Amino acid sequence: MRTFFAAIVVLLGSVYVSSTSCNYYNPHAQGERLYLTHCAACHMDDGKGLRDLIPSLHESAFLTRENIHFTGCLIRYGIKRPDPLDPSQEIFPMPPLPDLSETEISNILNYIGNHFGNEAGYTNPVKLRETLSDCPNRAPRQY
Numbered sequence: 414m415r416t417f418f419a420a421i422v423v424l425l426g427s428v429y430v431s432s433t434s435c436n437y438y439n440p441h442a443q444g445e446r447l448y449l450t451h452c453a454a455c456h457m458d459d460g461k462g463l464r465d466l467i468p469s470l471h472e473s474a475f476l477t478r479e480n481i482h483f484t485g486c487l488i489r490y491g492i493k494r495p496d497p498l499d500p501s502q503e504i505f506p507m508p509p510l511p512d513l514s515e516t517e518i519s520n521i522l523n524y525i526g527n528h529f530g531n532e533a534g535y536t537n538p539v540k541l542r543e544t545l546s547d548c549p550n551r552a553p554r555q556y
């Protein structure tokens with residue numbers, strides 16, 4: 414009998430844990446997961462980047478309320494520009510991620526825009542769509 418009650422307690426416990434841990438929609442968690450998958454290899458888990466090669470995302474001018482939507486363009490089309498000291502060379506580029514949906518880009522922006530000391534607030538889906546439809550750095554990539 415005691416084993417039976419113990420089994421019931423374990424069963425109820427596991428139902429409770431599974432219902433609270435993963436069965437709900439949390440865009441912030443998706444933003445963090447996407448950041449770790451697509452960005453952290455370069456910008457690092459803590460967003461601090463890699464010295465002169467990869468810029469830090471801490472208190473970034475690209476992650477302010479004014480610029481956050483434009484940063485969606487950098488995520489979708491990447492950054493590639495000539496080295497100012499030697500225009501025949503390119504500065505280490507940021508690769509484009511054309512397969513991310515608007516929602517995924519928005520979730521990444523909401524995550525990095527409110528982490529690493531940034532206070533960009535949340536993206537506006539209409540403004541993000543407008544900005545992404547007219548990115549200055551879309552092909553041919555001259556930005």
Ligand code: HEC
Binds near residue numbers: 476494510525
């Ligand atoms: C392969 C490495 C790499 C990956 C992956 C990468 N980046 Fe970058 N990122 C760079 C480099 C290099 C630059 C600077 C490029 C330049 O200025 O020419 C940059 C610049 C930026 C900037 C502008 C910051 C500044 O101060 O210039 C932002 C914002 C940014 N990345 C966000 C992201 C996000 C968000 C992701 C993931 C969706 C991402 N990056 C993935 C390498 C990477």
